[in-house]
Amino acid sequence: xxxxxxxxxxxxxxxxxxxxxxxxxxxxxxxxxxxxxxxxxxxxxxxxxxxxxxxxxxxxxxxxxxxxxxxxxxxxxxxxxxxxxxxxxxxxxxxxxxxxxxxxxxxxxxxxxxxxxxxxxxxxxxxxxxxxxxxxxxxxxxxxxxxxxxxxxxxxxxxxxxxxxxxxxxxxxxxxxxxxxxxxxxxxxxxxxxxxxxxxxxxxxxxxxxxxxxxxxxxxxxxxxxxxxxxxxxxxxxx
Ligand code: CA
Numbered sequence: 001x002x003x004x005x006x007x008x009x010x011x012x013x014x015x016x017x018x019x020x021x022x023x024x025x026x027x028x029x030x031x032x033x034x035x036x037x038x039x040x041x042x043x044x045x046x047x048x049x050x051x052x053x054x055x056x057x058x059x060x061x062x063x064x065x066x067x068x069x070x071x072x073x074x075x076x077x078x079x080x081x082x083x084x085x086x087x088x089x090x091x092x093x094x095x096x097x098x099x100x101x102x103x104x105x106x107x108x109x110x111x112x113x114x115x116x117x118x119x120x121x122x123x124x125x126x127x128x129x130x131x132x133x134x135x136x137x138x139x140x141x142x143x144x145x146x147x148x149x150x151x152x153x154x155x156x157x158x159x160x161x162x163x164x165x166x167x168x169x170x171x172x173x174x175x176x177x178x179x180x181x182x183x184x185x186x187x188x189x190x191x192x193x194x195x196x197x198x199x200x201x202x203x204x205x206x207x208x209x210x211x212x213x214x215x216x217x218x219x220x221x222x223x224x225x226x227x228x229x230x231x232x233x234x235x236x237x238x239x
Contacts, residue, residue, distance in 0.1 A: 005050035037061035056085035071100030168225035
């Protein structure tokens with residue numbers, strides 16, 4: 001489904017998870033459930049969620065440890081986190097926010113409050129305006145002039161490849177499934193097939209030349225733009 005924010009719910013108590021999932025689903029979100037940090041990490045590796053609802057007390061790594069780790073990871077550092085916890089005192093709240101949580105909800109909470117917080121956090125984290133200049137390594141994109149350069153050499157792109165690159169550069173290091181890219185880049189043109197994404201990714205990669213190596217295929221998951229490739233090692237490169 002399109003335009004439905006993906007929310008990862010990390011909660012070890014099935015009854016609470018079920019309640020949260022049902023309410024999120026009814027409110028137009030796409031929730032997935034992970035009962036511990038290991039499962040949550042697997043879900044994140046498969047597709048980066050738009051928001052994480054994170055219980056504090058979990059088997060294995062605590063929510064606090066997970067929040068710290070995800071904040072430190074380039075792929076998840078921009079993903080909003082709302083902590084869920086029975087620990088309601090101020091010191092805990094501060095610890096949660098210090099660990100990188102965007103908001104905090106004390107159990108027991110009303111589902112209405114939860115949904116309001118989710119919406120508020122997603123609104124605050126809405127992507128920057130389209131006028132922000134983007135820079136990933138030596139790759140630069142200027143949305144005002146629509147100019148794309150790599151190592152100061154101009155790169156010519158079709159409109160779809162341009163929008164695709166702009167989106168990927170705005171969400172660097174994150175893995176995007178084909179469905180997510182369709183949603184974000186093509187919007188509500190629902191008749192477009194996921195295979196179309198592959199075609200445009202291929203074109204974009206070709207147009208980028210040496211920088212094309214930055215656009216990685218993540219097997220079974222989708223695509224990622226990364227600055228963490230050593231372009232200098234490409235034997236086809238002249239410098
Ligand atoms: Ca718990």
